[in-house]
Amino acid sequence: MKVLVAVKRVIDANIKVRVRQDGSGVETANVKMAMNPFCEIAVEEAVRLAEDGIADQVVLVSAGPGPAKETLRTGLAMGADRAIHIVTEESLEPLAVAKLLAAVAAREDPGLILLGKQAIDDDCNQTGQMLAALLGWSQGTFASKIAMSDDGATLTVTREVDGGLETVALTMPAVVTTDLRLNEPRYATLPNIMGAKKKSIDPLTPEELGVDITPRLEVLRVDEPPARAGGIKVETAAELVDKLVNEAGVL
């Protein structure tokens, strides 16, 4: 079975973003970028499926400008076999990305597509579900555990839901989105980073895939959220309770 993994390049999770003064967006110039953490988990899971003999090929896909290649290299160094780079300078919305991925899936014919449940930049949490809909496939979102049946026809997915955990059996082929507890992604070793340089990254364009990526949403402005007023330190628990009762009025 071939496994396709979608990955996104985002501002590093440890960076506190700055909103541009003119309200046009957040500052991205000279900011550290990295693979979206949920995408790392997706790559790790795919590589483990290959190590377990369930996947015979792991193919990465990323859509975005030139530097998306760096993110693909990171995934290749983690153990993916090859990569596809959909090159575009346009800003991409989840629906457009889902359409691009559906077009790639039509060419590649994977049995399973793994994605992160959410990108930590736009926080949309949409692409995997949209892709499953466009392909008419089953979806297992927010996965914390996956297990393939012996005959490869069913994937059992444990999902992190608001009430706890839920388990569903998906008819293959399927789209799965990863949650935090699915695995702990490996660090690429130096030999693997060197080896990844020899792996192929094939460029494609939205035009070649026949997908209209014109944005649907108009971002009118991006603002900084209202800051919280500074607080105070108290010395004792008794003083805290007194403040909560008599000052804040919440007890």
Added chain:
Amino acid sequence: MAVLVLAEHGDGTLAPATLSTITCAGEIGKAGGGEVTVLVAGKDCRQAADEAAAVDGVAKVLICDHEFYQNASAEALAALVQPLAASYGHILYPATTFGKNAAPRLAALVDSQQVSDIQAVIDAETFVRPIYAGNALATVRSRDAVKVITVRATAFEKAVPGGAPAMVEDLAPAADPGLSKFVGAKLSASERPELTSARVVISGGRGMGSGDNFILLEEIADLLGAAVGASRAAVDAGFVPNDYQVGQTGKIVAPELYIAVGISGAIQHLAGMKDSKVIVAINKDEDAPIFQVADYGIVGDLFDILPQLKAALAAAKQD
């Protein structure tokens, strides 16, 4: 045109997030979106449908009582809603795991770019939503014919019963896409209030040291009628189950009082609780970022402070 709300419900009642979503739908309705219809799909869900019909501002309730919808499968729900979509200008889901799972599947089928997790309605096509873990707020306009939206429950009051009861109309089930099958669920049972709608939340982080130590938080929670939450670090360490997680990609809470214990305050955690009315932080590291958002902070060892806090709360309760 009208606004459709997909109801999350269970055990015969609407989820609190559904009531907040109805309020949001009402705001869109008044801004030109039209009347509010609520769709209750599930098994044995008549009671929840009747509850929805009694809610102020709901003009119509659609009920589809069939086993296909028993476990809120996104595949089955999308197949049910897609044929109805053309009659609505807006289709809203609560931004819970129910809505996050189901809404985008419908959005793709109706070729709509979903607007996720909105926290304010500017007009019928313009909405405010947090991005970058809430460190920025984007105002976006959608011109899609059917706007598919998920709603941040903490940003809208819960709708209450009132007005004349709405009519309840039966909706025939759609064909079962047969793509996925529910196997089972392991849900956390708790007598305490639900995390996202509790008036008081007390959360523990890595500093708690172990799952057993969460008893210190639970004792205080019981005195306050509070829910217990956790940071990602505490969940990853296996102290508590995943459904305790408060944060950017976990649960969003905005209680009257949030008490963060042994939580350093990573951006991702702050994203889930910084809209709380009053924030208390207890941490031994005086430079912990949690103190930057806290109204009241105590620097010290939580194992000393929690018993003192429990005693002080018990004493205050006596008065």
